[in-house]
Amino acid sequence: MNILFIGLGNMGAPMAAHLASAGHSLTVANRSPAKAAQWLASNQGQALATPSTLPVQTEAVILxxxxxxxxxxxLIDNGIINQLKPGALIVDHSTTSAGLAERMAAKASENGVYFCDVPVSGGQQGAQNGQLSLMAGCDSNAYERLVDLTAPYTKAIAHMGDPGCGQKTKMVNQICVAGLIQSLAEGxxxxQESGLDPKKVMELVGQGAASSWQLINRHQTMIDGDYDHGFAVSLMHKDLQICLHEAKAEGVSLPITEIVDSYYQQLESGGNGNKDTSSLLLRLQQRE
Structure with missing residues (x-):
C-alpha cells in the first residue's frame, strides 16, 4: 500500500520501518523534520513535502x-482528512481521548474514509521487535484491511467495537499498568529497606503469582536507578488524565489511578517528566 506515516518517535520510527521492510511504499512526516531525515537515512521512502498536499495515491494514513x-x-488543520479518497484508512496509534476518535471518525465518514483508533501496548521494545498488541475501534468493514496493514508490527489485535472503543480499551491498559508499577516500586x-537482595527477591517472586511484564522487564533497571528509557512520566500522566476524565463522565471510581497519577505529577513537577514510568521507585527513595 501507499502509506503516509506521521510520527517517528520511539514507537513510530520502528513501526514505520517494519512497514517499509514488508514492501509498503512509505511517505513519512514528523513535527521535527530532522527525525524524518534520520529515518530515511536507513529506510526506503520519501519525506512529505507539505501536509497540504498528499501523494496522489495515498491509501492509508497512520499516526x-x-x-x-x-x-x-x-488531520484537520492541515487538511489531510479531506484529501483522502473514499475507502482510504486512517489508523491512529496515538493514545488519545475516546471523544477525539469519535469526532474524527464522524468527520472522515463524510468523505467515505474509515478512521480507526488503534492504540498499542508493548512499549518501545515491542515496537522494535514487531510484537505490539493493538486495540482496534473501527467500522467492521475496515477491520480486515486494518489487520493486514498493521501485521508487520503486530503480535495480537482485536476489534473492540466502534471508533472510540480502542481508546477506552487502552485506558483499561493504562489503569492496570499504573497500579502494577506502583506496587512493583513499593515491593x-x-x-531494599529490609536488607534483602532486591534482585534475588524479584527473580524469585517473578516466577510466581506476583509476576508481570513490568516486573520481568523493569525490576533490574529500577534497582540500578536507570530511568533514561521507555515510556515517559509526562506521557503517562497525560494518559491517566484521559482515563480519569472518561471515568468521571461515566460515573466510575478509580481511586488507585487517582493516587498513582498524583505521584506522576509529583515526579513531573520535580523535573523527572522525561524519565521512564518505573521511576515511581525514585519518588519513594527521595522521600526517605
Whole structure:
C-alpha cells in the first residue's frame, strides 16, 4: 500500500520501518523534520513535502503522535482528512481521548474514509521487535484491511467495537499498568529497606503469582536507578488524565489511578517528566 506515516518517535520510527521492510511504499512526516531525515537515512521512502498536499495515491494514513491536539492538527488543520479518497484508512496509534476518535471518525465518514483508533501496548521494545498488541475501534468493514496493514508490527489485535472503543480499551491498559508499577516500586523499596537482595527477591517472586511484564522487564533497571528509557512520566500522566476524565463522565471510581497519577505529577513537577514510568521507585527513595 501507499502509506503516509506521521510520527517517528520511539514507537513510530520502528513501526514505520517494519512497514517499509514488508514492501509498503512509505511517505513519512514528523513535527521535527530532522527525525524524518534520520529515518530515511536507513529506510526506503520519501519525506512529505507539505501536509497540504498528499501523494496522489495515498491509501492509508497512520499516526503515532502524542496528544489529541496533535491528531487534530495533522488531520484537520492541515487538511489531510479531506484529501483522502473514499475507502482510504486512517489508523491512529496515538493514545488519545475516546471523544477525539469519535469526532474524527464522524468527520472522515463524510468523505467515505474509515478512521480507526488503534492504540498499542508493548512499549518501545515491542515496537522494535514487531510484537505490539493493538486495540482496534473501527467500522467492521475496515477491520480486515486494518489487520493486514498493521501485521508487520503486530503480535495480537482485536476489534473492540466502534471508533472510540480502542481508546477506552487502552485506558483499561493504562489503569492496570499504573497500579502494577506502583506496587512493583513499593515491593522493591521494601526489599531494599529490609536488607534483602532486591534482585534475588524479584527473580524469585517473578516466577510466581506476583509476576508481570513490568516486573520481568523493569525490576533490574529500577534497582540500578536507570530511568533514561521507555515510556515517559509526562506521557503517562497525560494518559491517566484521559482515563480519569472518561471515568468521571461515566460515573466510575478509580481511586488507585487517582493516587498513582498524583505521584506522576509529583515526579513531573520535580523535573523527572522525561524519565521512564518505573521511576515511581525514585519518588519513594527521595522521600526517605
Amino acid at each position: 503515532c503522535v502524542s496528544r489529541d491536539e496533535d491528531v487534530e492538527e495533522w 522493591i523499596h521494601f526489599a
